[in-house]
Amino acid sequence: MAEVILENVVKSYGSTLAVNRVSLTIKDGEFVTLVGPSGCGKTTTLNMIAGLIELTSGNIKIGNKIVNDLDPKDRDIAMVFQNYALYPHKTVYQNLEFPLRMRGVDKDKRHAQVMRAAEILGITALLDRKPRQLSGGQQQRVAVGRALVRDPAVFLMDEPLSNLDAKLRVHMRAELKHLQGELGATVVYVTHDQLEAMTMSDKVAIMNHGVLQQYGTPDEVFHKPANTFVAGFMGSPPMNLLSTMIEYVDGDPVLVGDGALRFRPKTPKIKAALQNAPSRRVILGIRHTAIPIVQNGAADDSADSVPAEIYTVEPTGDVTFVHVKVGEHLLVSSTNDLRFTGRIGDQVGLAFDESHIHLFDTETTHTLLN
Amino acid sequence: MANIPVELAVPVLVRPRQTLFQQIIKNRHAYLYVGPALFIMALVLLYPLIYTITLSFFNTPARSPDWVFIGLGNYIELFNHQLFWLVMRNTVSWTIGSTISSFILGMAAALLVNNRLPFMGLFKALMIIPYVLGHVTAAYLWRWLMHPDLGFISMFAQQIGLINRPIPFLQDGNLVMWSLVLVNTWKTFPFVMIMILAGLQAIPQDLYKAARVDGANVFQQFMEITIPQLMPVIMVTTVLTVIGNFNSFTIPWIMTGGGPANQSEIIITWIYGTGIRNLRYGFSSAISVVLFIILGVFSYYYVRTLTRGSDRSAEFEG
Numbered sequence: 001m002a003e004v005i006l007e008n009v010v011k012s013y014g015s016t017l018a019v020n021r022v023s024l025t026i027k028d029g030e031f032v033t034l035v036g037p038s039g040c041g042k043t044t045t046l047n048m049i050a051g052l053i054e055l056t057s058g059n060i061k062i063g064n065k066i067v068n069d070l071d072p073k074d075r076d077i078a079m080v081f082q083n084y085a086l087y088p089h090k091t092v093y094q095n096l097e098f099p100l101r102m103r104g105v106d107k108d109k110r111h112a113q114v115m116r117a118a119e120i121l122g123i124t125a126l127l128d129r130k131p132r133q134l135s136g137g138q139q140q141r142v143a144v145g146r147a148l149v150r151d152p153a154v155f156l157m158d159e160p161l162s163n164l165d166a167k168l169r170v171h172m173r174a175e176l177k178h179l180q181g182e183l184g185a186t187v188v189y190v191t192h193d194q195l196e197a198m199t200m201s202d203k204v205a206i207m208n209h210g211v212l213q214q215y216g217t218p219d220e221v222f223h224k225p226a227n228t229f230v231a232g233f234m235g236s237p238p239m240n241l242l243s244t245m246i247e248y249v250d251g252d253p254v255l256v257g258d259g260a261l262r263f264r265p266k267t268p269k270i271k272a273a274l275q276n277a278p279s280r281r282v283i284l285g286i287r288h289t290a291i292p293i294v295q296n297g298a299a300d301d302s303a304d305s306v307p308a309e310i311y312t313v314e315p316t317g318d319v320t321f322v323h324v325k326v327g328e329h330l331l332v333s334s335t336n337d338l339r340f341t342g343r344i345g346d347q348v349g350l351a352f353d354e355s356h357i358h359l360f361d362t363e364t365t366h367t368l369l370n
Numbered sequence: 371m372a373n374i375p376v377e378l379a380v381p382v383l384v385r386p387r388q389t390l391f392q393q394i395i396k397n398r399h400a401y402l403y404v405g406p407a408l409f410i411m412a413l414v415l416l417y418p419l420i421y422t423i424t425l426s427f428f429n430t431p432a433r434s435p436d437w438v439f440i441g442l443g444n445y446i447e448l449f450n451h452q453l454f455w456l457v458m459r460n461t462v463s464w465t466i467g468s469t470i471s472s473f474i475l476g477m478a479a480a481l482l483v484n485n486r487l488p489f490m491g492l493f494k495a496l497m498i499i500p501y502v503l504g505h506v507t508a509a510y511l512w513r514w515l516m517h518p519d520l521g522f523i524s525m526f527a528q529q530i531g532l533i534n535r536p537i538p539f540l541q542d543g544n545l546v547m548w549s550l551v552l553v554n555t556w557k558t559f560p561f562v563m564i565m566i567l568a569g570l571q572a573i574p575q576d577l578y579k580a581a582r583v584d585g586a587n588v589f590q591q592f593m594e595i596t597i598p599q600l601m602p603v604i605m606v607t608t609v610l611t612v613i614g615n616f617n618s619f620t621i622p623w624i625m626t627g628g629g630p631a632n633q634s635e636i637i638i639t640w641i642y643g644t645g646i647r648n649l650r651y652g653f654s655s656a657i658s659v660v661l662f663i664i665l666g667v668f669s670y671y672y673v674r675t676l677t678r679g680s681d682r683s684a685e686f687e688g
Contacts, residue, residue: 052579073585085576089598098594102585146584 002063002076002153002186003028004049009058011044011210018044020210021058026203031180031187035197036207036233042190043158045207049188050156051075063153073102075154078147082159084139086131092118092142093127096149103150117149120179137168144176148183155180157189161196173200194234198222206230228365231285231358237321240291240331242284243362246274255284259327260307263352273359273368282368285358288334293322293342294349305349308333310342324348419662426655437652444656453632453640460547461636464622465615467551468558472611475555476562483563484570501560509624512553516540516625540626543633550622550634554615562607569603570596602675609672616665637661 004026011019019041026032034042047053049060051072059066067075078099086095096117100110118124121141131139140160147155160176161169177200180187191197197204198218206213206221206229214226225231231239244255244263253274255263263284265271274282294305308324308331315321320340322333333350342348359368394401426444428437448454483494500508515522516539524536539549573596581591619638622628628635628643635643637657645654 050579050583052582072583077583079580079583081576081580083574083576085574085580087577087580087595087598089601098581098586099584102581102590146580 003061004154004186004188005059005061006045006049007059007061009045009048009060010056011041011048011053012056017210019048022207022210022212024205024212024215026186026188028186029184030202031177031189031200032203032205033189033191033197033201034205034207035191035194036213038192039209040207041210042192042207044210046156046158046188046190049154050077050079076152077154077156078150078152079156080143080147080158080160082162084131084143084160084163086139086142086146088131090130091127092123092129092131092134092145095131095142096127096145099146099150105150113149117145120148121145136164137172140164140172144179148179148185153186155185155187157187159191160189162191162193169196176200195236198234204234206233208233224367224370225285225358226367228283228285228360231360235287237288237332239285239287239358240329241360242286242329242331244282244284246277246280246282255282257284257327258329259325261326261329262306263357265354265357267354269369270354270357270359277359277361277368279362281362283360283362283365285360286331286352287356288321288332290353290356291331291333291350292353293324293333293335293337293340294351305351308348308350310344310346310348312344313340313342322348324350326350422655422658422662425652426659428652430649430651432649440652444653445660447653448656448660453635456632457635457637457640460634461616463547464551464554464636465612467548468554468615469608469611471551471555472558472562473608475559477566479559479563480566480570483567497563498560500557501564503557505557505618505620506624508553508557509621512556512621513540513625516549540634541630543630546626546630546634550625553625554618554621557621558611558614562611565603565607566600569600573599605675606672609668609675613665613668613672616661616668 004024006022006024009019009022010017022041022045024032034045036042044053048055049062051067051070051074055068060068062075062077072079087098090098093114096114097110100113105113114127115124118127121144123138123141123145126134126138126142131142134142140163143160147157157176161172164172173196179185189200197206201218203216204218204221205215208229214221214230216224221230222234225234225239228241232241242257242261244257244261247254247256249264252264253271255261255265255274257263265274306326308326311323311325311330313320313322319334319336322335322340322342324331324333331350360366361368388396425437427439427441429440429443430437479497483490483497503511514520516524516537518524518536518538518541521536521539523539524533527533528536538545540546577595577599578591581595586594617638619642622634622636623639623642626634628639638661641654641657641661644650644657
């Protein structure tokens with residue numbers, strides 16, 4: 001196992017910057033996920049770590065050795081591909097054996113290692129089959145087996161679960177995470193699915209347009225997003241982001257949005273952030289859990305409750321998402337109340353939970369808190 | 371019985387086998403629809419086939435309209451004919467020689483064109499020229515190029531001092547077969563190239579990426595991925611090329627007409643010569659039947675390769 005370090009890694013295709021000065025430190029035994037929308041440069045970054053794509057500039061170190069000019073085979077890495085890339089004409093056994101055979105491992109040792117990997121993944125019964133005779137989940141397991149058969153320093157995984165159906169994906173997610181824990185493996189994992197990133201990773205690196213947006217634990221990126229992109233990307237449904245203006249009432253800052261949206265913070269930290277804001281225009285970010293619906297709240301609740309109109313209701317079983325309109329703002333709120341009976345057009349109140357409020361600069365989109 | 375697992379003890383339901391006639395009766399409406407097509411196929415395929423087979427048992431004197439039944443007489447004459455083994459040897463040299471050389475050249479060209487190098491589009495277009503050129507045009511072109519006195523090849527080679535005397539490509543009995551193979555290779559390799567190129571481009575790039583990570587060098591990638599992945603295409607192309615070469619007539623007929631002294635005579639030109647030139651229809655039909663049987667074997671393998679391919683894809687989809 002080894003540490004992976006990216007220093008100012010750049011990949012350009014002509015004038016297009018696919019990856020722009022990405023720096024990351026992935027510690028030994030960590031499960032790190034690169035996440036972002038398609039075209040954000042996450043797979044390019046992974047392929048550069050693998051050595052399948054050359055760097056334009058910067059350095060990649062694996063186990064304290066600069067590997068920029070090394071072939072993939074000399075980097076001591078193994079990779080799991082999105083469509084598994086199993087050799088279709090070889091049996092499962094031959095697939096698992098391939099990386100060992102290419103490295104000149106002798107036959108007895110190969111057999112022992114293949115059998116060990118097959119046992120770990122529970123595919124011993126499938127060894128004589130060809131990939132096409134396997135289900136998606138089984139193929140996935142073989143692909144993981146081929147990666148772990150020779151004990152690489154780093155595992156690279158490129159959206160390995162995206163070809164599985166939803167149920168199997170949840171199952172394999174847990175299985176991969178468990179396996180990583182057991183092996184103590186260093187894993188760099190690419191996905192576009194923020195839920196996968198949140199559930200599996202020790203750390204998440206969120207990328208957009210080739211630029212690293214934030215690198216931290218799932219908890220950090222979820223609760224302390226560095227900018228509006230991270231705020232909007234992590235979490236489902238995404239964080240509500242509202243354009244507001246700072247106004248002053250009795251010397252205290254008040255955020256004023258469209259319609260009846262007025263929010264007067266009480267916490268000194270938020271007040272200070274607003275007073276120090278470089279511009280009067282700020283983006284107010286708030287997750288659906290922090291603006292619970294207060295039914296009929298508009299009529300009876302205190303001044304803190306913001307009146308809103310129900311746009312649509314999405315029951316999911318345990319949680320009901322309620323999309324509401326406040327002036328021109330469309331927000332997502334939620335309620336755990338199973339007896340919630342709100343209908344489209346109903347007037348409700350939204351209670352803002354001040355401890356879960358985020359503020360971002362309109363120009364730079366960076367957070368104003370911290 | 372007691373030890374047999376339950377699933378094996380259950381009697382397998384075997385549907386009683388229907389005769390062809392019963393099947394036709396059962397599916398009579400379907401057969402009605404394909405009837406016209408079947409009729410036309412019978413007219414243009416089955417009728418000539420049966421006619422030729424029948425004819426091969428008769429002697430057909432050129433100056434009389436009568437057919438004289440001679441049983442296996444034509445076949446006995448064929449196998450004892452002084453030219454039979456020469457023609458067979460020539461046909462095998464022609465077919466195997468052209469197939470192997472066009473394969474090597476076509477494969478090399480496909481691997482080259484498949485690289486993302488500059489000017490590959492132009493190069494690819496140039497290489498397809500022999501294939502799109504008509505057979506007759508190509509044959510005349512090469513007959514002139516290979517002409518000992520006026521041909522470009524001999525003249526050029528003499529001018530640069532490579533040889534002293536013209537090369538009698540088509541006049542020398544030892545050289546003529548290989549000259550024809552050369553021309554046929556030139557004509558056929560683009561077909562192989564196109565087929566192999568299509569095969570190469572259908573190989574998922576991820577397999578190569580995986581192999582690189584797994585530690586395979588370029589040669590190992592070729593042997594472990596490219597060749598096995600190309601195998602179905604290689605099989606089909608080989609069988610098609612063999613059948614095509616066996617049957618090809620234009621190039622040898624126009625360039626040499628089987629000469630000199632039958633040294634470039636192959637089955638097809640022999641059939642044409644004995645039948646159309648010497649008017650020995652019965653004997654010529656007997657040769658045709660032998661050719662039909664040989665090609666039948668290849669066609670069987672061709673169809674089998676194709677159907678096995680489709681079975682495989684069905685399995686994959688399942």
